[in-house]
Amino acid sequence: MAETAPSRGLDSQGHIAREGSLACVAHDFRPVVAAARERIPGLFGTRLHSAYLYGSIPRGTARVGRSDLDLLAVLREEPTDADRADGRALDEALDREFPQIDGGGTLLVGHARVLSDLERHDLGWFLACLCTPLLGEDLAEYLPRYRPDSLLARETNGDLALVLPRWRDRVSAAGASEAALRPLVRFMSRRLVRTAFTLVMPRWNGWTSDLHEMAEAFGAYYPQRAEQLRAAAVLGYEPRGDRAVLSSYVDDLGPWLADEYTRVHGVKARRPEEAQDGTGP
Incomplete structure (x- = not known):
């Protein structure tokens, strides 16, 4: 019997389907x-x-x-x-x-x-x-098959509070040039949109890597922050070197998201090195 087409990035058994080839x-x-x-x-x-x-x-x-x-x-x-x-x-x-x-x-x-x-x-x-x-x-x-559950949400992105102080240091050290700020805007925009999406992923019950789709999924549950996430998704694809954007990330959106993530899913298990800065996957 043929397997049904994946829905919201899931296979017919409700596991996250591997993307790409x-x-x-x-x-x-x-x-x-x-x-x-x-x-x-x-x-x-x-x-x-x-x-x-x-x-x-x-x-x-x-x-x-x-x-x-x-x-x-x-x-x-x-x-x-x-x-x-x-x-x-x-x-x-x-x-x-x-x-x-x-x-x-x-x-x-x-x-x-x-x-x-x-x-x-x-x-x-x-x-x-x-x-x-x-x-x-x-x-x-x-490795096992994975479902879009709270455990996966916690262990993938439940370390934002740990990351934010280092982000502030990176923003301070970046200087004022557009060339220096642009990659930070792209990186932080993508990380925040992905974290916001995994916050709601268990309720949305699916997986996507499209930043715009992530922002829309998040906005359905947190309408008061929806426009911020939509703007961040745009900057994840088309960044501009704007220090005001970075300041809004580390002083407003980031702290709020870290607190809400901890409230909903808890904190990611600590790694021995504790030197990660959130630049990984």
């Missing part, structure tokens, strides 16, 4: 993906377990000259500072060589961490549901 990569972005697949093994050698694409390129929604290339590399051991430097060098080289992308980022994680109990509903969910296999064995085979 190599088949969805648009023609313009295929050379970039091919270059990444060719170069990653040379950087990490036998220490590489697997590599993945995520974001708009494997979803087929990337825009030429506007979208970035998002990569995840899983190493057999925890990544070193040298590994991270190699990842940044790869990102910079691909950005220089391929005008169809606007920057990129390579996340590096250790194999054991992805499969750990602590990360099962954060990094594990991210890999199993939002990442497209590119190289090596797919670790999703060792």
